[in-house]
Amino acid sequence: MPKRPIEPLFWTLFSAGGVIAAFFIPLLLFFFALAFPLGWLTPPSYEALHHLVSLRLARLFLFVVCSVPLFHWAHRFRYTLYDGLQIKHLNEFINVFCYGGAIAGTVVSAYLLWNLH
Amino acid sequence: MPDTIQLDIARYSPERDESPSFQSYTVPLRKDWVVLDALNYIKDKIDGSVTFRWSCRMGVCGSCGMMVNGEPKLTCATFLSSYSPGPARVEPLRYFPVVRDLVVEMSDFMSKFRKVKPWLVRKEEKPISQGEYLQTPQQLENYKQFSMCINCTLCYAACPVYGLDPFFVGPAAIAMAQRYNLDSRDQGSEERMEILAQHEGIWGCTFVGECTKACPKNVDPAGSIQQYKLTAAMHWFKSLLMPKASR
Amino acid sequence: MSAPTTRSVPPHTPYHPRWYRSHVSTYWWMQQWSYFRFVLRELTSLGVAYSCVILLYFIRALSLGPQAYEALQRRLASPVLVLVSFISLVLVLFHTITWFSLSARAMAVRVGGKRVPGLLITASNYVAWLVISGVLAWFLLR
Numbered sequence: 001m002p003k004r005p006i007e008p009l010f011w012t013l014f015s016a017g018g019v020i021a022a023f024f025i026p027l028l029l030f031f032f033a034l035a036f037p038l039g040w041l042t043p044p045s046y047e048a049l050h051h052l053v054s055l056r057l058a059r060l061f062l063f064v065v066c067s068v069p070l071f072h073w074a075h076r077f078r079y080t081l082y083d084g085l086q087i088k089h090l091n092e093f094i095n096v097f098c099y100g101g102a103i104a105g106t107v108v109s110a111y112l113l114w115n116l117h
Numbered sequence: 118m119p120d121t122i123q124l125d126i127a128r129y130s131p132e133r134d135e136s137p138s139f140q141s142y143t144v145p146l147r148k149d150w151v152v153l154d155a156l157n158y159i160k161d162k163i164d165g166s167v168t169f170r171w172s173c174r175m176g177v178c179g180s181c182g183m184m185v186n187g188e189p190k191l192t193c194a195t196f197l198s199s200y201s202p203g204p205a206r207v208e209p210l211r212y213f214p215v216v217r218d219l220v221v222e223m224s225d226f227m228s229k230f231r232k233v234k235p236w237l238v239r240k241e242e243k244p245i246s247q248g249e250y251l252q253t254p255q256q257l258e259n260y261k262q263f264s265m266c267i268n269c270t271l272c273y274a275a276c277p278v279y280g281l282d283p284f285f286v287g288p289a290a291i292a293m294a295q296r297y298n299l300d301s302r303d304q305g306s307e308e309r310m311e312i313l314a315q316h317e318g319i320w321g322c323t324f325v326g327e328c329t330k331a332c333p334k335n336v337d338p339a340g341s342i343q344q345y346k347l348t349a350a351m352h353w354f355k356s357l358l359m360p361k362a363s364r
Numbered sequence: 365m366s367a368p369t370t371r372s373v374p375p376h377t378p379y380h381p382r383w384y385r386s387h388v389s390t391y392w393w394m395q396q397w398s399y400f401r402f403v404l405r406e407l408t409s410l411g412v413a414y415s416c417v418i419l420l421y422f423i424r425a426l427s428l429g430p431q432a433y434e435a436l437q438r439r440l441a442s443p444v445l446v447l448v449s450f451i452s453l454v455l456v457l458f459h460t461i462t463w464f465s466l467s468a469r470a471m472a473v474r475v476g477g478k479r480v481p482g483l484l485i486t487a488s489n490y491v492a493w494l495v496i497s498g499v500l501a502w503f504l505l506r
Contacts, residue, residue, distance in 0.1 A: 005314065005315065005316060005320070007314075007316060007320040008314070008320075008349055008350040008352075008353035008354070009353070011320065011346060011350055012350045012354070017412075018459075018463050018467075019463070019467075021412045021415075021456070021459060021460075021463075022459060022460040022463040022464065022489075022493070023460075023492065023493050023496050024496065024500070025412060025415045025416075025456050025459075025460075026453070026456050026457055026460055026493075026497065027496075027497040027500050027501060028415065028419060028500065029411075029414075029415040029418065029449070029452060029453055029456055030453055031500075031501070031504055032418055032419065032422055032440075033415070033418050033440055033445075033449035033452070033453070034446065034449050034450065034453065036437055037437040037438070037439075037440035037441040037446075038441055038446065041505065042505070043437065044504055044505070046426070046429075046430035046433045046434075047430075049426065049433070049504075050426050052503065052504075053423065053426055062419065062423060065416075065419065066416045066419050066420055066423075067416075069412045069413070069415070069416055070412075070413060070416050072409060072412060073409040073410070073412050073413035073416075076406055076409035077406075077409050077410070077413075079323050079406070080403065080406045080407065080409070082281075083277065083278060083281055083323065084393055084403055084406070105416060105417075105420070108420060109416075109420055109423070112420060112423045112424050112427065113423060115427065116423065116426060116427050117427055129384050131382030131383065131384070132382075134384075136384060136386075137384060137386075187395075187396065211386075212388070214383035214384065214385045215383060215384040215385075215386075216383055222383055258479075277388075277392055277393070277399060277402075280388045280392065281388055281392070323406070324466060324470070325399075325402045326402070326466075326469075327398060327399075327402075329469075330398070337469070339469065340469045340470065340472070343466075343469065343470030343471075344470065344471065344472055346470075347470070347471070
């Protein structure tokens with residue numbers, strides 16, 4: 001292929017992130033951002049949660065759930081800014097902000113989960 | 118049901134006007150009339166200068182597409198009584214340049230349609246002695262829905278991406294490309310992919326879904342575009358990971 | 365029909381001074397309910413991003429110790445963050461609902477030659493979502 005745009009990669013990440021976000025995020029957000037802090041449900045104790053998250057499988061799961069949906073946000077928000085606000089002329093800045101943000105989030109989650117202690 | 122209904126028709130004469138304006142006409146409201154009948158009544162009996170396209174008046178030629186109350190419709194397939202008591206606003210198809218009154222310039226769609234090679238592409242032709250290309254009903258079913266397009270461009274009038282980005286190839290063109298890609302007799306997917314895999318091709322589409330809603334023939338262009346995105350993405354990964362295998 | 369000119373001019377309409385071309389307003393998405401719903405659907409990505417950030421804060425708090433864990437929950441209980449979280453939850457739920465109906469239309473799933481009806485795909489997505497949510501809840505509440 002003479003010119004190979006990178007769009008298919010971003011679209012695939014967008015799709016995968018959308019699937020992961022659709023299945024896993026509603027309950028996780030509800031529990032951690034509302035139910036636990038407001039006391040509607042008893043949050044797991046620090047020790048129990050720490051033990052759960054330290055498991056290798058849990059860390060892998062959390063890495064996927066915290067990073068791929070960020071690429072979903074990046075791709076979708078980029079197009080929302082393009083079409084919604086018609087600011088396509090700022091598209092280099094938008095791309096860096098969106099995909100750069102997603103990459104940064106991925107790096108942060110990898111770092112936090114690798115160095116969990 | 119009242120006797121009459123008012124139609125507000127967009128008028129624009131390039132010699133006279135800077136921009137379109139509305140002119141109101143009152144037409145009889147007959148139970149079996151479609152909007153096209155009302156337009157023809159106006160042209161015959163009230164104002165012969167109203168200009169619009171129409172042909173088959175039965176929803177197969179795709180000529181009479183217009184915006185009625187802000188929605189893209191085939192005026193020969195839209196009952197006038199749906200807009201009672203009125204008034205109903207009739208405007209030219211959205212996102213296309215207006216030539217005069219309700220007539221738009223469609224050459225953009227025509228050129229994009231041609232670009233996607235909407236014909237059977239063969240790498241090797243079968244000689245006549247070997248007979249015709251056979252196709253099972255199952256193989257026909259794979260692409261049949263996308264072959265129903267009548268090129269009315271209501272989908273272009275519904276698509277905000279096309280309105281915002283004039284380079285976007287558009288729903289009907291991509292659906293037609295898929296119609297041929299999925300045809301078992303066709304061998305041209307590679308050629309079409311080079312055109313469609315650009316940013317103004319399928320990747321500009323954000324699955325608004327308005328094109329499918331507007332389509333009078335249930336072609337589902339939005340579905341065809343998303344399916345094609347999956348195909349294109351898989352092809353991209355394959356060519357990345359196994360460059361020799363996919364040429 | 366003359367040939368298209370340079371790349372900067374859209375190739376479709378050679379400049380014709382007498383054809384009227386209406387301008388698409390920046391507020392095109394407010395002019396129609398279906399367009400507005402579309403933009404709302406796209407904005408759900410903000411709720412998704414917020415959720416990822418919250419989860420990352422929790423993981424960080426786990427490394428910092430039990431006080432950080434309690435402090436984070438107290439911070440999240442503040443009225444402003446509760447409001448933001450609630451809005452994000454609405455957005456995330458809207459994402460899930462729209463995603464399930466969109467993905468049914470975006471794929472042509474064929475079983476034994478016949479196309480699986482979209483409703484069946486959407487319904488099985490909902491069932492899977494309930495099961496997954498149940499499993500997650502079990503892990504977190506036991």
